[in-house]
Each structure stands twice: as C-alpha cells, then as structure tokens.
Amino acid sequence: MMQPFHPPQRTLMGPGPSDVNPRILQAMSRPTIGHLDPSFIQLMDEIKSLLQFAFKTANALTLPVSAPGSAGMEAVFVNLLEPGDKAIVCQNGVFGSRMKENVERCGATAVVVQDQWGEPVDPAKVEKVLAEHPDARLLAFVHAETSTGVRSDAQTLAALAARQGVLSVVDAVTSLVGIAVETDLWGIDAVYSGSQKCLSCAPGLSPVSFSPRAVERIRSRRTKVQSWFLDMNLIMDYWGSGARRSYHHTAPVNALYGLHEALCILAEEGLDAAWQRHRLHHEALVCGLEAMGLALHVAPDCRLPQLNAVIIPEGVEDAGVRASLLRDHGLEIGAGLGVLAGKIWRIGLMGHACNTRNVLFCLAALEDALARTGASILRGQALAAAHGRYARA
Amino acid sequence: MMQPFHPPQRTLMGPGPSDVNPRILQAMSRPTIGHLDPSFIQLMDEIKSLLQFAFKTANALTLPVSAPGSAGMEAVFVNLLEPGDKAIVCQNGVFGSRMKENVERCGATAVVVQDQWGEPVDPAKVEKVLAEHPDARLLAFVHAETSTGVRSDAQTLAALAARQGVLSVVDAVTSLVGIAVETDLWGIDAVYSGSQKCLSCAPGLSPVSFSPRAVERIRSRRTKVQSWFLDMNLIMDYWGSGARRSYHHTAPVNALYGLHEALCILAEEGLDAAWQRHRLHHEALVCGLEAMGLALHVAPDCRLPQLNAVIIPEGVEDAGVRASLLRDHGLEIGAGLGVLAGKIWRIGLMGHACNTRNVLFCLAALEDALARTGASILRGQALAAAHGRYARA
Numbered sequence: 001m002m003q004p005f006h007p008p009q010r011t012l013m014g015p016g017p018s019d020v021n022p023r024i025l026q027a028m029s030r031p032t033i034g035h036l037d038p039s040f041i042q043l044m045d046e047i048k049s050l051l052q053f054a055f056k057t058a059n060a061l062t063l064p065v066s067a068p069g070s071a072g073m074e075a076v077f078v079n080l081l082e083p084g085d086k087a088i089v090c091q092n093g094v095f096g097s098r099m100k101e102n103v104e105r106c107g108a109t110a111v112v113v114q115d116q117w118g119e120p121v122d123p124a125k126v127e128k129v130l131a132e133h134p135d136a137r138l139l140a141f142v143h144a145e146t147s148t149g150v151r152s153d154a155q156t157l158a159a160l161a162a163r164q165g166v167l168s169v170v171d172a173v174t175s176l177v178g179i180a181v182e183t184d185l186w187g188i189d190a191v192y193s194g195s196q197k198c199l200s201c202a203p204g205l206s207p208v209s210f211s212p213r214a215v216e217r218i219r220s221r222r223t224k225v226q227s228w229f230l231d232m233n234l235i236m237d238y239w240g241s242g243a244r245r246s247y248h249h250t251a252p253v254n255a256l257y258g259l260h261e262a263l264c265i266l267a268e269e270g271l272d273a274a275w276q277r278h279r280l281h282h283e284a285l286v287c288g289l290e291a292m293g294l295a296l297h298v299a300p301d302c303r304l305p306q307l308n309a310v311i312i313p314e315g316v317e318d319a320g321v322r323a324s325l326l327r328d329h330g331l332e333i334g335a336g337l338g339v340l341a342g343k344i345w346r347i348g349l350m351g352h353a354c355n356t357r358n359v360l361f362c363l364a365a366l367e368d369a370l371a372r373t374g375a376s377i378l379r380g381q382a383l384a385a386a387h388g389r390y391a392r393a
Numbered sequence: 394m395m396q397p398f399h400p401p402q403r404t405l406m407g408p409g410p411s412d413v414n415p416r417i418l419q420a421m422s423r424p425t426i427g428h429l430d431p432s433f434i435q436l437m438d439e440i441k442s443l444l445q446f447a448f449k450t451a452n453a454l455t456l457p458v459s460a461p462g463s464a465g466m467e468a469v470f471v472n473l474l475e476p477g478d479k480a481i482v483c484q485n486g487v488f489g490s491r492m493k494e495n496v497e498r499c500g501a502t503a504v505v506v507q508d509q510w511g512e513p514v515d516p517a518k519v520e521k522v523l524a525e526h527p528d529a530r531l532l533a534f535v536h537a538e539t540s541t542g543v544r545s546d547a548q549t550l551a552a553l554a555a556r557q558g559v560l561s562v563v564d565a566v567t568s569l570v571g572i573a574v575e576t577d578l579w580g581i582d583a584v585y586s587g588s589q590k591c592l593s594c595a596p597g598l599s600p601v602s603f604s605p606r607a608v609e610r611i612r613s614r615r616t617k618v619q620s621w622f623l624d625m626n627l628i629m630d631y632w633g634s635g636a637r638r639s640y641h642h643t644a645p646v647n648a649l650y651g652l653h654e655a656l657c658i659l660a661e662e663g664l665d666a667a668w669q670r671h672r673l674h675h676e677a678l679v680c681g682l683e684a685m686g687l688a689l690h691v692a693p694d695c696r697l698p699q700l701n702a703v704i705i706p707e708g709v710e711d712a713g714v715r716a717s718l719l720r721d722h723g724l725e726i727g728a729g730l731g732v733l734a735g736k737i738w739r740i741g742l743m744g745h746a747c748n749t750r751n752v753l754f755c756l757a758a759l760e761d762a763l764a765r766t767g768a769s770i771l772r773g774q775a776l777a778a779a780h781g782r783y784a785r786a
Contacts, residue, residue: 252596332427
C-alpha cells in the first residue's frame with residue numbers, strides 16, 4: 001500500500017518551478033466548484049483582467065491555457081500557422097529549438113536565425129532574414145531564454161516584424177513579471193508565459209495573449225486548427241464574456257484559484273516594483289558570486305535578473321555540487337541544458353523566491369558546497385559583498 | 394484591486410468535477426518541489442503503479458497527461474493516427490462527436506457508427522462496419538457517455554476490434570473507478586480518463602494507458618506526432634524509468650500530489666468496493682427519484698451508476714430548478730447537452746461525492762426545488778424509498 005506523499009523541504013532557485021507563495025498554496029486547496037458555476041465564471045473574468053494587467057495589454061483574447069508553458073507555445077503556433085506557411089524562428093537556446101519543432105509539426109516551414117547559446121538574438125540578422133522572406137507569416141523569438149539566462153531585445157525585434165507586416169510571437173515564459181513585457185507598447189501579436197516562473201504559481205498553466213491582428217488571422221484560417229484542445233476559436237467561446245459562454249473542456253479549477261491569487265499578489269505589489277525587486281536581488285547575488293570568484297556566462301547588458309547562468313569553475317564536478325546543495329541544504333539550482341550541460345548552473349530568482357533571504361542563503365550554501373568539493377574559491381567574502389549591494393539600495 | 398477568491402460552498406453532483414476529498418485538497422497545497430527532484434521522480438513512479446492498478450493493466454505506458462481529459466483524448470488520437478488513416482468512431486453522445494473531430498484534425502478519415510443519444514453503442518453495427526472497413530486503424534468508443542448517462546459494452550466492443558486486428562480506443566473519462574474498466578482483460582489498446590470524475594481529484598489531469606501493441610504503433614509511425622506537447626515518444630522518456638529520464642515539459646507538480654493522494658485513497662478502498670459503492674448509492678437515488686414520480690432517460694441495463702440522466706417532467710422549467718438548487722441548497726447538478734438540452738438533468742454520484750448523505754440531500758433538495766416551481770410530484774416519499782434501498786443493503 002502506498003503512503004501519502006509529503007514533499008521534502010526545498011528552496012527552489014532553479015529555472016522553475018520557483019517557490020510558491022503560501023497564499024497561493026492555500027488558495028489551491030479551497031473546495032473545488034463547478035467549471036460552469038456563476039462564481040467560477042466571475043473568477044475567470046477576474047483572471048482575464050489580471051492577466052491583461054500582467055501582460056500590459058488590452059487584448060480581449062488574454063487567458064490561461066489549461067496546461068503547462070509548452071502547451072501555451074503550441075497553442076500559439078497551431079492557431080497562427082497553417083500547412084505551407086513560412087515562419088522565421090530565432091534560435092539561441094533550447095526553447096528556440098522547441099519553437100522550430102512546433103512550426104514544423106504544423107506543416108509549416110521554419111527559417112532559422114541562429115545565434116550562440118548565451119548570446120541574445122541579433123536584430124541585424126533578423127532584419128536581413130525578414131527582408132529575404134517577405135512572405136513569412138510570423139517572426140518568433142524567446143524573450144528570456146531559460147536555458148541560458150539571456151534577454152533578447154523584444155521591443156526591437158517586434159518592431160522589425162511589424163515594419164514588415166509579419167506577426168510577432170514572443171515566448172515570455174521566464175520573462176513575465178521578472179522584467180518588463182510591454183505587449184501593447186511593443187506591438188507584440190502573440191505572447192505566452194508559464195505559471196511556475198516569476199508568477200510563482202504551481203506549474204500547469206500557460207497564460208497567453210493574442211492581438212486583434214492575431215485574432216483576425218485565427219478567425220480567417222482556411223483550415224481547422226490541428227489541435228481541438230488548443231483551438232482558440234473554440235476556447236474564445238468558453239472564456240468569452242457573459243452568457244455566450246459555451247462548454248469546451250473542463251477548466252482546471254483549483255489551479256486557476258492559484259493563478260488568481262498569484263495575480264492578486266502581483267497587483268498588490270505592482271509590476272514596476274516587481275521588476276525593481278528582481279533587479280536588486282539579482283545584483284546582490286552577482287556581487288556575492290563574483291566576490292566568491294565565480295563568473296557569469298552572459299554579458300551584463302543582456303542578463304536576466306531572474307535567471308543567472310553561473311560558469312562552473314574548472315575542475316568542479318557539476319552534479320556533485322548540485323547534489324550537495326540539495327542534500328545538505330535542501331536547495332535546488334538548475335543544471336545546464338544542451339551544449340551548456342556541465343558548463344553552467346542556472347540560479348533562479350523568480351517571483352516569490354526573489355528575496356534577500358534566498359540570495360544570502362544561496363551564496364552561503366554554494367560556498368559550503370564548493371568548499372566540500374575542494375574548489376578554489378574565495379571564502380568569507382560573498383555575504384559581505386551582497387550585503388554591500390543591499391546597503392546601497 | 395481584486396480580492397482573493399473564496400469559493401461558495403457547493404455540493405457537486407453534476408457531470409464533474411465532483412466533490413474533492415479534503416485529503417486531496419490538502420495534498421495539493423503541500424509545497425511545490427522541482428519536477429526533476431529525486432523525490433518527485435519517486436512520486437511519478439508511484440503514480441504510474443497506482444494508475445496501473447486503477448486501469449487494471451500491466452501496460453508500461455501508463456501515466457497522467459498534464460492537461461484535462463480532452464487533452465487525454467487528443468493524446469490518444471494524435472499518437473495512434475497518421476494522415477490518411479481511417480478510424481471507426483462510435484457516436485452516441487457529445488464525446489463520440491469530439492472523437493470524430495479529433496480523428497479528422499489528425500488528417501485521418503472517420504467512419505461513424507451512429508446510435509441514439511441515450512442508447513449504448515450497438516455491437517452488431519460495429520461488427521458490420523468493422524467487416525466493411527478491414528483497413529481501419531482503430532475503433533474508438535465512449536465507455537460511459539457523460540452527456541447521456543449510458544454505459545456501452547466495452548468488453549464486447551474491444552473484442553470485436555481485436556478479432557479484426559484493429560486497435561481499440563476507449564474513453565473512460567467517466568467510467569474509471571465508477572464501474573469496471575478491465576484494460577488488460579478486455580484487450581483495450583488505448584484508454585484515457587479524467588481526474589475530476591470518479592477519482593474525485595481537481596480537474597486538470599488525464600490518466601492514459603497504451604498497450605504494447607499501441608506503443609509499437611506509436612514507435613513505428615512514418616510521420617511525427619503533430620503535437621509536440623502530447624508526443625508519447627517524448628513523454629515516455631520523461632515518465633520513463635530511472636536515470637534515463639529526460640526533460641520534456643514541466644509537470645504540474647501540485648496537481649500530481651493531488652492525483653497521488655486520490656489514488657492512495659482508491660487503493661485503500663479497493664476497486665471492487667468502489668464499484669459496489671457506486672451501484673448501491675445509484676440504486677438508492679433511483680428509488681428516491683422514482684418515488685417522487687421522476688423517470689430516468691436510460692434503460693436500466695445500461696445505466697451508469699455514477700451519472701443519472703433524469704427526464705425533466707413536462708412543464709418544469711429546467712434552468713429555474715437548477716438555479717434554485719444552486720441558490721437555495723448550494724447543490725450543483727448538470728444540464729442536458731446537445732439534443733438533450735432542456736430534456737434531462739444529469740445527477741452525478743462520482744467518487745467521494747457518491748455517499749448516503751449526498752443521495753438524501755439531493756432528493757430532499759430536488760423535491761423542494763420542484764415544489765417551489767409548482768411541479769406535480771409525489772411529496773414525502775423519496776427519502777423513505779432511498780432509505781428502504783439502504784436497509785436492504
């Protein structure tokens with residue numbers, strides 16, 4: 001007979017999920033009600049408004065897809081692309097590759113703009129490829145590459161697409177709430193995120209938003225969306241306004257309680273304050289890491305505050321250090337992915353987990369774990385350096 | 394500023410979600426851990442074993458899809474079908490129609506076996522169509538039609554498919570745990586369910602199971618699965634055994650805590666006991682309804698104990714009665730769908746919600762709501778009739 005599961009105590013400072021605010025955990029445990037209950041429909045309306053606030057958009061088609069971020073990505077591509085279409089995809093990490101895979105599974109062709117893992121998407125290359133492919137249906141790129149910790153210039157890239165009359169698709173899974181995502185101001189046509197990054201919800205939901213131009217594209221398709229579950233033509237009617245609401249699938253009620261609470265917490269703090277908080281703790285963490293003698297993989301001007309790619313020092317065993325952090329400190333940080341496996345660690349400072357306690361704890365734990373493995377680091381400097389940054393705040 | 398959401402108190406006796414056991418709500422509120430944490434991987438292994446128990450199968454590919462039942466349905470079709478394939482789909486309610494829609498969106502052709510809404514799938518028709526289409530890739534049918542309350546004979550239908558060498562696909566969204574689902578004994582090749590019916594979890598997960606023959610089919614496809622998110626070739630590697638596990642998407646950690654707890658509760662009760670419990674309370678409910686002068690839409694030999702389709706008496710206003718139940722008693726029952734809209738109510742007795750208290754409460758509340766609307770029913774008989782059934786148990 002299986003026993004009920006009691007998770008070990010962890011501090012989540014990897015690439016997500018991040019530590020969930022206890023208010024959100026409590027919200028998710030409230031009694032389930034029907035997905036067509038009038039109270040639930042009111043909750044859905046509030047979630048839509050709050051997501052518009054988070055995405056900084058007036059887009060009517062703004063809602064959470066009832067599945068993780070990967071499904072949000074897929075929702076965007078299957079709705080906007082038809083067989084035979086061409087899409088320009090920027091690839092500078094794992095998630096750009098996944099976008100390409102999605103494009104191809106829609107029966108469309110992907111034109112890839114390649115950049116190094118750890119570098120941002122190069123707008124000059126994008127401009128050139130856009131000019132070479134005026135028939136492209138969309139330009140897709142990752143705003144915050146979770147696999148490398150790089151921020152690309154979403155504003156410039158979206159403007160290039162708009163100038164060419166091409167739809168812009170932005171992966172904001174890790175960027176939303178951690179750094180500015182200005183959906184309307186930047187003219188983004190489709191954007192998706194995940195609940196488990198800087199929103200600090202449990203994983204399982206993917207907020208998305210489509211511009212009126214993107215909705216027009218979806219409504220004027222020649223072919224049906226290949227996914228029934230992700231077909232926005234149907235989902236619009238379920239998440240639509242008032243009495244026109246018609247059943248599509250059963251919404252994940254309790255997960256939506258959690259998302260609503262996460263968005264309430266965000267509204268209480270304010271977006272600007274959240275962005276500043278991420279920046280402050282990122283800088284304190286970096287001061288501490290550098291004082292320890294560690295270096296970051298990404299150039300300062302395109303670093304994500306919420307995801308810090310730390311170069312693993314020569315001779316230090318990646319898995320051993322992460323195992324020590326988990327075993328001795330209950331601290332989870334992320335491993336490198338793909339070409340960066342074994343070369344970087346990914347330290348997340350996302351949402352609720354982005355705070356002074358976690359910065360200091362992470363520096364102390366990392367110093368301890370590195371010392372145990374005999375790495376030659378500067379000891380006893382990191383905490384003071386971080387404190388120094390906080391003192392200047 | 395939005396306020397935190399506190400759901401109204403409800404008793405969920407519709408077509409699902411059903412009332413969630415407080416143990417499950419509590420489990421979902423435990424702190425989130427990483428989706429690659431060793432403890433989480435152990436949890437995944439336990440969930441797989443427990444789902445094998447629930448589906449009565451030894452199928453290695455048995456796991457929860459990270460999205461609601463509609464996505465589980467889609468996962469089965471997109472993995473088993475390729476463009477140009479032919480599939481036989483039995484249609485006797487809403488969910489058969491959804492299956493057909495899924496088949497067609499895979500670029501396959503659907504041959505439909507049509508039966509009345511409220512009737513089970515007719516094996517004789519299926520046998521004939523199977524003989525006429527020996528090139529069909531699969532036969533798909535709904536075991537428990539949530540839209541009508543009808544049980545079809547899954548054992549006979551699966552055997553017909555097997556005799557023809559055609560894969561059998563079974564929608565067990567509402568059947569699992571409420572009535573027998575014998576995946577291996579009946580030779581079912583692909584089966585999917587939902588977390589929010591007789592498992593009494595929150596909605597959002599879809600347990601699926603594929604036979605070795607179905608897995609062989611998936612592995613030998615000529616084309617890629619059109620959905621990256623639902624591609625079992627990739628998901629197998631994530632839910633696979635031991636160290637071979639590779640990242641696919643971020644699993645919905647807290648929802649899986651809830652599913653694990655639901656399955657622990659099921660294992661404590663036992664499947665046979667759960668089936669008997671559903672039958673007993675169904676019979677007590679029916680005794681009460683009939684004593685009130687109400688009739689059921691479905692013939693006794695193919696009624697689902699967990700979903701009771703009650704004919705709305707002549708002259709009674711459907712929406713008014715349901716609104717009274719919700720407003721005056723906090724009781725949710727389901728409306729009819731499609732051709733049965735306005736003609737039936739759907740009273741669920743699913744999982745945790747299938748108990749004596751709910752049966753008696755529902756009868757009392759329904760009698761009250763019908764009396765308020767001036768319906769000519771027999772008053773004061775229903776509870777005694779239900780008690781009578783319990784006394785004979």
